[in-house]
Amino acid sequence: MKQLEMSSSSGRVVTTEQQAHGNKPQGKTPDDLADSHQMRLKLHEYKKDLFSAPPNSILIHACNTRGVWGSGIAAAFRQRYPAAFQIYRAHCLQMHHQRNAPVPTGTCLLIPPCETKTGAASHWIGCLFTSAKYGRAKDTPRTILKNTGSAVRALLHQVQVIRASGEVVGQLVMCRINSGRFGVDWDRTVDVLRNVDVQEGTVSEVEVWSMDED
Numbered sequence: 001m002k003q004l005e006m007s008s009s010s011g012r013v014v015t016t017e018q019q020a021h022g023n024k025p026q027g028k029t030p031d032d033l034a035d036s037h038q039m040r041l042k043l044h045e046y047k048k049d050l051f052s053a054p055p056n057s058i059l060i061h062a063c064n065t066r067g068v069w070g071s072g073i074a075a076a077f078r079q080r081y082p083a084a085f086q087i088y089r090a091h092c093l094q095m096h097h098q099r100n101a102p103v104p105t106g107t108c109l110l111i112p113p114c115e116t117k118t119g120a121a122s123h124w125i126g127c128l129f130t131s132a133k134y135g136r137a138k139d140t141p142r143t144i145l146k147n148t149g150s151a152v153r154a155l156l157h158q159v160q161v162i163r164a165s166g167e168v169v170g171q172l173v174m175c176r177i178n179s180g181r182f183g184v185d186w187d188r189t190v191d192v193l194r195n196v197d198v199q200e201g202t203v204s205e206v207e208v209w210s211m212d213e214d
């Protein structure tokens with residue numbers, strides 16, 4: 001069940017899941033107090049073209065684990081970043097094995113700027129594996145949302161490690177992941193993203209750039 005935070009009459013924050021199960025704790029437990037101090041990922045939404053992000057930004061999109069950037073924004077990525085596509089494809093088809101050991105969903109592949117064509121943008125590309133397959137065989141919205149939380153946590157961790165190594169990694173810029181071909185309402189993905197826990201002093205903000213009409 002979707003966990004929506006809502007205030008009870010006593011002012012304590014409970015979840016719809018607790019309500020559904022008649023679980024009505026009386027006061028704040030130590031876990032609750034720790035949780036209330038937990039920082040969450042901040043999202044800032046803009047009406048902008050993702051591909052116009054500044055050099056070294058990380059452009060983030062949702063991917064299947066089958067090595068296909070076939071349509072939607074993935075196809076635009078394949079056209080603009082053919083070298084990055086080859087890295088994604090090798091990750092899916094050579095580093096992993098489709099049948100025996102596919103790329104685990106809920107993980108992320110972060111591809112450094114690698115295009116050599118004159119004029120190519122120097123963007124990192126963050127591939128969030130939110131569904132195993134694509135098209136009619138895509139995962140259910142519930143599974144895609146679960147995978148999204150894990151994949152974003154994995155991405156934030158990778159960015160932190162890379163920055164610590166001294167590499168230049170700019171801002172994180174995401175499209176409205178899952179909201180097109182994967183068929184998940186954008187608002188549901190926003191709920192998941194806003195619940196991703198972050199640590200102080202680490203990456204804690206993501207910009208969403210989309211040209212979609214609201």
Ligand SMILES: Nc1ncnc2c1ncn2[C@@H]1O[C@H](COP(=O)(O)OP(=O)(O)OC[C@H]2O[C@H](OP(=O)(O)O)[C@H](O)[C@@H]2O)[C@@H](O)[C@H]1O
Nearest residue numbers: 062064070071072073074076134135176178179180181182
């Ligand atoms: N050309 C373009 N330029 C700029 N923005 C564009 C655009 N085209 C669409 N958008 C927007 O980008 C957001 C996400 O919409 P998308 O449908 O792309 O992605 P998604 O995350 O739901 O699904 C991922 C699966 O889509 C593909 O599937 P296939 O392989 O073909 O099966 C992949 O491979 C994955 O597997 C929405 O806001 C769209 O308005």
